[in-house]
Amino acid sequence: MMKKTCKYCVIALLLMLTSCGKNIDYMGLFMTFNESPDERFAQSMEYNGSHGYDKFSGVPDEYKVYAMSDIHVDFSTDNLDRYVSDYLADTVAAPFSLCLGDLINATGHWDYFAEHVKPVSDAGRKICYVAGNHDIYFNQWKEFFNRFGSSTYWFEVETVSGYKDLYIALESGSGTLGVDQREWLEKVLKDKQNQGFRHIMVFTHTHFFKKDSSQGHTSNFNLEETYDLADLFDRYDVSMVLQGHSHSRDLTIFKDVVYLRVDALEDHYPNAYYTILKVGNDINYSFVKVN
Amino acid sequence: MAKKYHVFLLLFLLSTVVLNAQEFQINGVAGYSRTYKWYGGVDMKGVFHVDNTDFTLKLEALTANTYSIGLTAGHSFKVCEKGFVFLDGTLHSRIFGRYKTYEFVYAASAGFRMRHFSVQAGLFSRTIDAFGRDWHSLQNYVTEPFNFLYKVIISVMGFDHPWDVYLVGANYNDYEYERMWEPICSLGGRWDFKERWRAVAEGTLQAAGMFHGTVKFYEMTLRVGVVYKLK
Numbered sequence: 001m002m003k004k005t006c007k008y009c010v011i012a013l014l015l016m017l018t019s020c021g022k023n024i025d026y027m028g029l030f031m032t033f034n035e036s037p038d039e040r041f042a043q044s045m046e047y048n049g050s051h052g053y054d055k056f057s058g059v060p061d062e063y064k065v066y067a068m069s070d071i072h073v074d075f076s077t078d079n080l081d082r083y084v085s086d087y088l089a090d091t092v093a094a095p096f097s098l099c100l101g102d103l104i105n106a107t108g109h110w111d112y113f114a115e116h117v118k119p120v121s122d123a124g125r126k127i128c129y130v131a132g133n134h135d136i137y138f139n140q141w142k143e144f145f146n147r148f149g150s151s152t153y154w155f156e157v158e159t160v161s162g163y164k165d166l167y168i169a170l171e172s173g174s175g176t177l178g179v180d181q182r183e184w185l186e187k188v189l190k191d192k193q194n195q196g197f198r199h200i201m202v203f204t205h206t207h208f209f210k211k212d213s214s215q216g217h218t219s220n221f222n223l224e225e226t227y228d229l230a231d232l233f234d235r236y237d238v239s240m241v242l243q244g245h246s247h248s249r250d251l252t253i254f255k256d257v258v259y260l261r262v263d264a265l266e267d268h269y270p271n272a273y274y275t276i277l278k279v280g281n282d283i284n285y286s287f288v289k290v291n
Numbered sequence: 292m293a294k295k296y297h298v299f300l301l302l303f304l305l306s307t308v309v310l311n312a313q314e315f316q317i318n319g320v321a322g323y324s325r326t327y328k329w330y331g332g333v334d335m336k337g338v339f340h341v342d343n344t345d346f347t348l349k350l351e352a353l354t355a356n357t358y359s360i361g362l363t364a365g366h367s368f369k370v371c372e373k374g375f376v377f378l379d380g381t382l383h384s385r386i387f388g389r390y391k392t393y394e395f396v397y398a399a400s401a402g403f404r405m406r407h408f409s410v411q412a413g414l415f416s417r418t419i420d421a422f423g424r425d426w427h428s429l430q431n432y433v434t435e436p437f438n439f440l441y442k443v444i445i446s447v448m449g450f451d452h453p454w455d456v457y458l459v460g461a462n463y464n465d466y467e468y469e470r471m472w473e474p475i476c477s478l479g480g481r482w483d484f485k486e487r488w489r490a491v492a493e494g495t496l497q498a499a500g501m502f503h504g505t506v507k508f509y510e511m512t513l514r515v516g517v518v519y520k521l522k
Contacts, residue, residue: 175500219472224326231390
């Protein structure tokens with residue numbers, strides 16, 4: 001009797017793990033056979049090689065950067081629509097905004113997402129994306145890459161008075177940068193070190209610190225990688241690291257680097273917010289509730 | 292680096308003599324991680340029995356300029372013919388010289404062990420700090436207070452057999468305490484080849500992005516060593 005029960009339990013578990021669940025990639029919880037972080041990084045570099053790196057010039061000395069994360073578009077886009085309309089209505093906002101990953105929730109909603117952010121590009125503005133874990137699982141990296149391009153890149157902002165800020169996008173959808181992206185990051189920081197940047201801003205999906213129980217369901221970087229990257233950001237005077245993933249807001253200052261974890265913008269989430277950074281000689285931030 | 296190892300070894304031998312250890316273990320370590328790439332090292336463990344309580348002192352030095360020191364106090368109670376309940380408390384510190392960072396861990400757990408199976412669960416709290424921190428600033432250290440601690444061991448031959456092969460799933464080992472969703476999976480073996488001697492080997496595998504939908508390899512480690520029973 002006991003043996004039979006065990007057998008049925010194992011069969012049920014296997015069926016569950018290998019089933020075509022629409023919203024959770026059960027197998028992906030334990031193993032994945034899609035592109036490695038190094039392979040995704042190589043594709044991003046290839047893209048950067050052919051498309052170049054952006055530069056936004058003529059921006060006011062103090063400018064506003066809109067940032068959103070964890071939109072998880074499934075069957076509705078109410079919060080995303082509100083973000084897009086607020087951003088486009090803000091005439092003093094920077095010509096770019098940041099999206100920290102998890103654009104969609106599961107599979108098959110890329111068209112839906114793309115359709116609802118199209119007004120941004122129609123208005124001559126740009127959303128700078130990084131991929132989150134939800135954008136990668138179910139073998140979706142190719143879809144993300146074909147639509148939004150590189151997930152590891154940098155761009156510069158030059159203000160009217162000649163101040164320069166550097167933004168670096170890092171792809172951390174697998175909870176690690178991988179060896180090659182880590183080396184690229186250090187090389188970029190080293191090359192840019194003496195070019196007189198006012199601020200260096202890093203944005204990525206996975207968060208670095210786990211300070212409270214609000215993050216019970218999400219994983220972070222492994223500890224050695226957390227310490228390694230925190231040391232790198234400290235050595236090269238990074239001003240701020242923006243992260244998402246946990247759906248909850250947090251501010252941590254470690255080694256004089258500000259780690260700002262922003263809220264989720266997901267529909268039906270009880271506390272959905274987007275973030276506005278005011279970047280001048282200092283960086284200030286505010287959070288806008290959308291539901 | 293050799294000098295560091297000598298100092299480390301002397302410190303450990305001194306403490307085992309002073310504290311009158313019953314058991315002493317030394318392992319060679321080799322590993323590869325996405326952060327350190329290739330690294331090596333040595334770790335040592337001394338066990339002291341005081342009444343029915345085991346005190347275990349653990350030290351590790353890696354070529355990645357990382358050092359660990361930990362002390363665990365464990366007490367066990369026999370609850371049935373082959374079953375023991377045990378309680379563990381640990382103070383642990385890891386120093387990451389190359390990152391000018393260190394951490395303190397305070398852990399408490401309870402477990403149940405039978406001949407082929409051991410399960411343990413508890414909580415640990417971690418404080419992360421930087422070398423040379425401004426002690427007048429409140430914002431430069433990080434506390435991660437709520438971490439679930441777990442370890443499951445499945446032994447093929449039984450914990451009391453002269454040789455054994457075992458599987459471990461845990462988020463910590465003697466030398467590191469990982470976050471709760473970053474499990475460390477191990478496959479190990481031991482062999483009591485002489486009255487006072489035991490050979491041990493353990494390979495561990497750690498993933499990034501576990502329970503994240505995008506799991507990828509992060510680290511593998513191999514530890515090979517011997518245990519000598521002094522008493």
